[in-house]
Amino acid sequence: MRKQIAAANWKMNLTLEQGEALLNDLLAIPHTLTENQEVVFGIPFPYLTSIKTKLAGKTNIYVAAQNCSNKRSGAYTGETSVEMLKSIGVDYVIIGHSERREYFNETNAMLAEKVNLCFEYGLKPIFCCGEALEIREAGTQNSFVENQLIESLFHLSAEQLTGFVIAYEPIWAIGTGKTATSEQAQEMHAHIRAVLTTKYGSAIANSISILYGGSVKAANAKEIFGQPDVDGGLVGGASLIAEEFAAIINSLK
Ligand code: PGA
Numbered sequence: 001m002r003k004q005i006a007a008a009n010w011k012m013n014l015t016l017e018q019g020e021a022l023l024n025d026l027l028a029i030p031h032t033l034t035e036n037q038e039v040v041f042g043i044p045f046p047y048l049t050s051i052k053t054k055l056a057g058k059t060n061i062y063v064a065a066q067n068c069s070n071k072r073s074g075a076y077t078g079e080t081s082v083e084m085l086k087s088i089g090v091d092y093v094i095i096g097h098s099e100r101r102e103y104f105n106e107t108n109a110m111l112a113e114k115v116n117l118c119f120e121y122g123l124k125p126i127f128c129c130g131e132a133l134e135i136r137e138a139g140t141q142n143s144f145v146e147n148q149l150i151e152s153l154f155h156l157s158a159e160q161l162t163g164f165v166i167a168y169e170p171i172w173a174i175g176t177g178k179t180a181t182s183e184q185a186q187e188m189h190a191h192i193r194a195v196l197t198t199k200y201g202s203a204i205a206n207s208i209s210i211l212y213g214g215s216v217k218a219a220n221a222k223e224i225f226g227q228p229d230v231d232g233g234l235v236g237g238a239s240l241i242a243e244e245f246a247a248i249i250n251s252l253k
Contacts, residue, residue, distance in 0.1 A: 003209045004225070004252040005165060005232035007040040007064065007126060008239030009094065016047050023054060025242035033060045037252045040064050040126070042094050042234075045080055049088050064092035064126060067100055070113035082117040093118060094234075095125045096152065098171045108151035115153060119160045126165045126211070126234065127153060129192075133172035141170075145188065146195050158200045166192060166210045167234040173214025175236060182223045182230075185212045189229035218247035225251050 014022065023041075033039065042064040043051055052063045069079035085093060095118070096111040111127070118125045129148040131141040145168070153161065168188050173180050180188075189210045196205035212224050213234035224230055232252055238244040 001036050002207060002231050003036050003038055003165075005038045005040060005209055005211055006245070006249045006252055007042055007092075007094075007165075007167070007211060007232070007234045008245060009042040009066065009097070009213075009234055009236045010044065010239060011066070011099070011236055012044065013240055014044075016050065019043065019047055019051065020054065022240065022242055023051065026246055027058075029242060029246040031246055031249045033249070033252075035060075037249075038062060039249055040092050042066050042092075042126075048085070048090055052089055062091035064094055065090050066094045066097070068093045068095070068114055068117070068123075070110045070117070072117060082114070082121045082123055086121040086123055090123065092124045092126055092165070094128065094167075096128045096148075098128060098130055098169060098174060102171075108148060111152040112155060115156065115164075119156065124163050124165065126167050128167045128169050128213070128234070130167075130169040130171055130174075130214075136170065136172060141188065142191050145192065149192065149195060154199055158204045161200060161204060162207065164208060166208060167213050168192060168210060169213035169234060171214075175215070177215050179215040179217075179220050179224070180212070182220075182227050185224055185230055186227035189227065193229050216248060218244045218251070221248045221251035225253055 038060045040062045055061050065085050068082045095114050100106045115125050129145050131144045135141050135144045193205050209231035211232045211234045212230050216233040216235045217238040
């Protein structure tokens, strides 16, 4: 069975003290993770080491960086390389979040360079895709998302893609309180899986976890995660509230 994942995306929120308090509160709430369920905390770079240490020994709980450089190393002031993340024991990295694409001009080609480095250094990408409102309104969301996958992932071999996680995040649903319906999520997730099947075959396509992101909260997680091709969520706002995120974890299949 594919992994079911509740991934928190703290974005640029919380001081270290606030983040640690949130984790303490969250870990104090009873939650059980089965063998195929994981929790991932996508946290700001400065906290990765201390929070990784804090989570040491916890089964199926991991940390993710929210970004990485598309350059290997060198004179790129302010950037963080995949190799650096690997050297401090980071497990996952969120790649191509729509906020990075929109505010920092990240292109599909740059994201392809990032996923190559992730594969090389053994870091697992949570690769984000998803369309803007105009594209959804024009009805071209399927080909738009397909193109994002083709341009950033499809140069990889099936072996290289194994272990990657995909997050479908319709931009119109991020931070807006406007969640995609569970039917809209299922439709796109099934489309993504069909596109993966065409390129890599059904065994690989069925092994890849596809998370939904965009205003996931305790009140809607169970219904969205209950869809056959939805394997959990990438959660922004609601991951900053311990009770909310605990309920989201407990909504995993
Ligand atoms: P949201 O953010 O849950 O606040 O909509 C999701 C995301 O951007 O990953």
